[in-house]
Amino acid sequence: MAVPETPQPERVAVIGLGYVGLPLAVRAAEAGFDVVGLDVDELRVKRLAAGDSPVEDITGERLLAALDGGRLRVTCDAADLDGFDICVISVPTPLREGAPDLSYVESAGRAVAPHLRPGATVVLESTSYPGTTEDLLRPLLEAGSALTAGRDFHLGYSPERIDPGNARWRLENTPKVVSGVDPASLEAVEAFYDRIVQRTVPVSSTRTAELTKLLENTFRQVNIALVNELALCAGPLGVDIWEAVDAAATKPFGFMPFYPGPGVGGHCLPVDPSYLSWQVRRRLQHDVRFVSLAQEINDGMPEQVVRRVEQALGRPAAGARILLLGLAYKKNTGDVRESPAVTIAERLLSRGARVRAVEPYADPLRLPSEVLCVELTAPELREADAVIVATDHDCIDYELVVREAAYVFDARNRCARARNVERL
Ligand SMILES: NC(=O)c1ccc[n+]([C@@H]2O[C@H](COP(=O)([O-])OP(=O)(O)OC[C@H]3O[C@@H](n4cnc5c(N)ncnc54)[C@H](O)[C@@H]3O)[C@@H](O)[C@H]2O)c1
Structure with missing residues (x-):
């Protein structure tokens, strides 16, 4: 009797090996797919090929295991697709002058x-507005392949969380x-992710899936803005906003x-x-007022911090030595x-302050060059205004900070209550 042929593992291509694409590529390799990861950034690909992961959630060992096991290849050459x-497409979707840059x-x-x-099957994972998969990606894929989505190939959208x-x-x-753009596409997309994640949640259209992601993040943005606005009012009203939020959080429903x-x-x-x-x-000539207001409040917070620090110093920041703990978002x-x-x-720099920072995780090349990066030491804390x-x-020694610093502005409620600590 002939030995049945072992089926070839399915081939997965991941386009864009960043915070979203790299974990997916590694996970797909671990799930038994044959994965090729494509990125246009040659330096990134070189680092990845050497097992050097720029994404904290993927350790070098995990990346190397996928590469050495032969299930993952990284490349800059689109011919390898x-x-x-x-x-899966997981490339950036930033803003350019306030408008989507697709x-x-x-x-x-x-x-x-x-x-x-x-x-x-092609799946878009990049975050974008409802209609991107069907109105922007679909025509590009169809024009470049002479195939039709739904009839010849499957197309879908799956937001990353x-x-x-x-x-x-x-x-x-x-x-x-x-x-998916049709039931067969949804089935193909779901079948793929069923091998990657524990639970998939099918929805009826790519537009719904696209809006789901925007709803999740707008919900966060608006709620953070609400509590930021309350934080600015709570202090002058003699209320500790952090205590109020924690007390409200004991409500077991609706909060x-x-x-x-x-x-x-x-x-x-x-x-x-x-x-x-x-x-x-663009489509409805309607202003989503919650979004504009939330952006205005959240965008104003850095200035609030600077203003409060100047108030505490009793003078403009010019010439002051300021130590920032953390620069990552x-x-x-x-x-x-x-x-x-x-x-x-x-x-602070634009006001003439001398700014130093303790930032143990960020790539120094991505930090503002005028900011001097330093180790967290007692003298460094003592010298700061x-x-x-x-x-x-978590790696910052907050006890040391409170003990040694003359004045701490704590925008994260991380330090113990003390005479020299002011909170947002
Ligand atoms: N970072 C997150 O936490 C997160 C969470 C959910 C969704 N998203 C969304 O996922 C998408 C990707 O975000 P990210 O954080 O992974 O971005 P990232 O900047 O970390 O990675 C994107 C990668 O894509 C590469 N790239 C750009 N154009 C390319 C192209 N044409 N071909 C191949 N590679 C290309 C870049 O070089 C980069 O390495 C965005 O739409 C983002 O909004 C991000």
Whole structure:
């Protein structure tokens, strides 16, 4: 009797190996797919090929295991996409002068199209406004492949919910919303992610899946703005906002705690709601007022921090030596994209302050060059006119900070109550 042939593992292509694409590529390799990861950044690809992971959630060992096991290849050459069964696009979707910049999605779509074969599946994971998959990506793929989505190949959208630095909710145990341009596409997209994550959540259209992501991030942005505005009012009213939020959070239904801070950052919160409001304005001539107001409040927070520090110093920041603790937008990560801590540093610098920072995670090349990066030491704390807790990295010794600093402005409620500590 003939031995049945072992089926070839399905081939997955991941376009864009950043915070979203790299964990997916590694996870797909671990799940038994044959994965090729494509990125246009040659330096990044070189580092990845050597097992050097720029994404905190993927350790070098995990990356190396996927590479050495032969299940993952990283490349800059689009020719290596040939023969993929499933292609996931996870390239950036930033803003350019306040409007969505979909040029990365467009160039990724153009790179993928010539390698698209009948029966293959393409999934967009980049965050964008409702209609991007069907109105922008679909025509590009069809034009470049001479195939038709729905008839010849499957096309869908699945938003990423990755939360960098979150050890509890990871790619594999966070439910994943999936969608397709037709029922067969949805089935193909769902079948793929069923092998990647524990639970998929199918929705009826790509537009719904696209809006789901924007709803999630707009919800966060608006609630953070609400609590930021209350934080600015609470102090003068003689109320501790942090205590009030924690007390409200004991309500077992109908409330979810959000905490004040120096503003919002990262690739998502400052950007995604603008994709929503831009599209609503363009299509419906309607202003999503919650988004505009939330942006105004959150964008004003770095200035509030600087103003409060100047008030405490009793003089303008010019000439003052300020030590910032953390420059990343989020604790325990090195992600400084749109970081409010960086905005605080820039504002202080523009007022003539001498700014130093303790930032153990971020790539020094991504930090403002005028900011001097230093180790956290007792003399460093003592020499500062003001210390600002801008990012609450767990590795900072906050007891040392409170003990040695003359004045601490704590924008994250991380320090113990003390005479020299003022909170947002
Ligand atoms: N970072 C997050 O926490 C997060 C969470 C959910 C969704 N998202 C969304 O996912 C998308 C990707 O975000 P990210 O944080 O991974 O971005 P990133 O900047 O970390 O990575 C994107 C990568 O894509 C590469 N790239 C750009 N154009 C390319 C092209 N044409 N071909 C191949 N590679 C290309 C870049 O060189 C970069 O390495 C965005 O739309 C973002 O909004 C991000």
